[in-house]
Amino acid sequence: MKKHYIYFIKEELPKPEAHLVQSTNAANAAANLGYSTVLVYPCKGKEALNPINLINPFRPRKTPEKLIKYYNLQEKLKVSPLPMPFPIDYIKTKFTNSNTIASKYYFPFHILSTTKIVHSRDWNFIEAAVKNGVPAIYEHHHHENKPFAQEIVNSPLFQIAVTVADTVRESMIANGMPPEKVIKLHNGYNRLFMERHPEAATEWRKKLLQNGREKLVVYSGALEQFKGIDILVDVAQQLPQVQFVCAGGKEKQVKHYKQIAKDKQVDNITFLGFILQQELASLLQAADILAHPHCSGKAATFTSPLKLFDYFASGTPIVSTRIPSLKDFENTSSISAWCEPDSSTEFTASVTRILETHPRKIAGYSDSIEFVKQYSWENRAEKILSYVDESFRPQITNVET
The missing domain is CATH 3.40.50.2000 (Glycogen Phosphorylase B;)
Structure with missing residues (x-):
């Protein structure tokens, strides 16, 4: 049969x-x-x-x-x-x-x-x-x-x-x-990202927030230049009071960006490498902001925003670069701030503003969680x-x- x-x-x-x-x-x-x-x-x-x-x-x-x-x-x-x-x-x-x-x-x-x-x-x-x-x-x-x-x-x-x-x-x-x-x-999005993981999120914050920092910005995804990782390093350099964390990337890429951060004397960005999907859900919920940087260029026209839906499901405020492949989401309030590509200054300003206007919610922001259900x-x-x-x-x- x-x-x-x-x-x-x-x-x-x-x-x-x-x-x-x-x-x-x-x-x-x-x-x-x-x-x-x-x-x-x-x-x-x-x-x-x-x-x-x-x-x-x-x-x-x-x-x-x-x-x-x-x-x-x-x-x-x-x-x-x-x-x-x-x-x-x-x-x-x-x-x-x-x-x-x-x-x-x-x-x-x-x-x-x-x-x-x-x-x-x-x-x-x-x-x-x-x-x-x-x-x-x-x-x-x-x-x-x-x-x-x-x-x-x-x-x-x-x-x-x-x-x-x-x-x-x-x-x-x-x-x-x-x-x-x-x-x-x-x-x-995977259904696990819709479930709340308050205890695990608290453990992430205890583990990742260093040197008295109280705010956590998380990026999840590949560590490619066109994804805007260099921009994120520069943003971290401009916001030393905020802890930045990147989850994902191959071992060689992790080593590369750790060296870039070291060379620029940026001590408030951590590269975790690939983590299991089961652990990623709680990490996204642990963040005060989820970062979606990107560079302009050909990749911006087709890159699949895979992580964006997991971001939505976490209910965490999102700061994103405005690129053609995300055009369908420009009118949704589920993305807290939009920035033009290639600008670490604009991304920094957006992160600073959203940290002030969108306090972290343990249960997540409901409008984002409701919005993503269709996806x-x-x-x-x-x-x-x-x-x-x-x-x-x-x-x-x-x-x-």
Whole structure:
């Protein structure tokens, strides 16, 4: 029986990447709606050599506790790691590439028979699904100057393409995507961020507020220059009485920005590196302000504001840079202050003003919490499936509790 909603990710899990947080939470939402959803991804190392996995590679099973904690998933989601033993990805050829193996071997021979629909950000897997007679949902979140294969995008099996920015939608259409087959939908928030964690938030404040400082500004996300991290370091330098904290980033990036802060003699900014999603919710609630800086440039036109929805759900005042991809939120009071990009002076002034006008609330600001409810991952999944032909939709097998 063809029943599974297959969500394919081409990278090993877990990793601290925003697009993997997005993909795992999107799959998790489909499972929460009651669909038999299986998160499929490559696995290497010892698990890839397990004879059971090699003989029967597609075995939907309970999501490992490590992934549940890492991405804050619920237990309805199932996983099926695909074994990729040596020499796959070690010898660099098309035929030893894990993406090729997943699309050309595992999918048609092991996954196809029980698959109702495929959802992925990986074009090769989408193409394989359509060529094998399976309906597909494609996620595409960045500009890419590459034409789409017309026989795929015009196939009745190619149901819908989803992006998170109007500018990306426009570039997709310019590259051959039928306009009626591409929609813009913002990302969502994880339900954990809606729950209140007062005790854990208090512990964060005790741990992070140093040298008599009483105000805490938190940034969550990648430590990339275009994300405005250099601006945030400069803001911290201008507000020595306020403690700044950055959560996220790779080890190399954390080391880089720690050195920048040291060189500038900024001792009131702390770089925590990646923290588990379970811990991030309470950190956001611990803050007096959540910072969303950004630089101008190409990235500002498409960057997916993934963290913004978790920010909203925390109920904490937000100071944000005004960039094209956030245009839809400019009229909401849930963002306390807007700043022009590239200006640490303006961002500093906004932080100072909001600290005075928006005292921290343990229960959070209700207008922000109410506003974000429309952006749950589950609502997003339902909207996407509303564009799928009814005969192609998977059946609901277990109702959300």
